[in-house]
Amino acid sequence: MTDSIDSPLRRKWAKLKRNKAALLGGILIIIYVTSALFAPVLFTGNPSAPDLMNSLESPSVNHFLGTDELGRSILGRIIYGSRISLLIAVGVVFVGMTIGIPLGLVSGYYRGKVDFIIQRATDTMLAFPGFLLALALVAVLGVGLKNTVISIGISMIPLYIRLVRGCVLSVREEIYVEAARAVGTRDVIILIRHLLPNVMVPITVQTSLSMGTAILFAAGLGFLGIGIQPPTPEWGSMLGSARSYLFHAPHVATFPGIAIFLAVLSFNLLGDGLRDALDPRFKI
Numbered sequence: 001m002t003d004s005i006d007s008p009l010r011r012k013w014a015k016l017k018r019n020k021a022a023l024l025g026g027i028l029i030i031i032y033v034t035s036a037l038f039a040p041v042l043f044t045g046n047p048s049a050p051d052l053m054n055s056l057e058s059p060s061v062n063h064f065l066g067t068d069e070l071g072r073s074i075l076g077r078i079i080y081g082s083r084i085s086l087l088i089a090v091g092v093v094f095v096g097m098t099i100g101i102p103l104g105l106v107s108g109y110y111r112g113k114v115d116f117i118i119q120r121a122t123d124t125m126l127a128f129p130g131f132l133l134a135l136a137l138v139a140v141l142g143v144g145l146k147n148t149v150i151s152i153g154i155s156m157i158p159l160y161i162r163l164v165r166g167c168v169l170s171v172r173e174e175i176y177v178e179a180a181r182a183v184g185t186r187d188v189i190i191l192i193r194h195l196l197p198n199v200m201v202p203i204t205v206q207t208s209l210s211m212g213t214a215i216l217f218a219a220g221l222g223f224l225g226i227g228i229q230p231p232t233p234e235w236g237s238m239l240g241s242a243r244s245y246l247f248h249a250p251h252v253a254t255f256p257g258i259a260i261f262l263a264v265l266s267f268n269l270l271g272d273g274l275r276d277a278l279d280p281r282f283k284i
Helices: 002-017 020-037 074-110 112-126 130-141 145-171 175-182 187-224 235-241 251-278
Strands: none
Touching: 002 020, 002 251, 020 074, 020 251, 074 112, 074 145, 074 187, 074 235, 074 251, 112 145, 130 145, 130 187, 145 187, 175 187, 187 235, 187 251, 235 251
16 A cells, blocks of 8 residues: 555656756755855855955965955855855745745636736736846845845746646646535635645746746846845855956856856756656656
């Protein structure tokens, strides 16, 4: 009995393991999470403390990735920067899911005027590119970690609304939903017990993709100087401060750029792998 219950999950896990790109993405994510959790162990110094005597040093035994314009270890700042980037990614997804999923459920289930109002608001938000919307919100709310998370999170809300609404529309007329309505089950129970489980697979995939997008958006805001502010180690602000040294100290920008690239790539690879493994329409 247990084998028959677990077999679908085992098949999906086996399918995911066969996807080498998804495994690579998962391994990279584990590395980033480990760096974030054990940052004080991996780098014992202060990543924000300047050391002007060693400014713009090339990679060496003492500083594996070199130092920046203030003599700070680039490796140490990348390691501690993983904390900021992952914290932003988790916070952004939390904001997007907390608001977007309930609105998507309500919009798809009730339709009518409720659906019309929610979808017109969603269309308005989607009329702006996600990064531009986050940029405008940060300009209104101000800089800092909290406002960065809120701004990027709000830009993610319409993606979850559209995704969840589409899934709900495809199952709201199913027999088990009609039966639940026929016996007088409250709408909130139908939404949570019968409809929400049907959107968990696409939500899982979207969550992975959204985390990569959140890291990229946060880096973009930091690069422009309106995201996480120095001296806090954040990959985007590290890139922004390295613009003046691209030619005679390219390592100052190269390594933070690689960190951003690999982080975004890892979440995208994992998201694609989860989609292929969990969606029965995809075959590997």
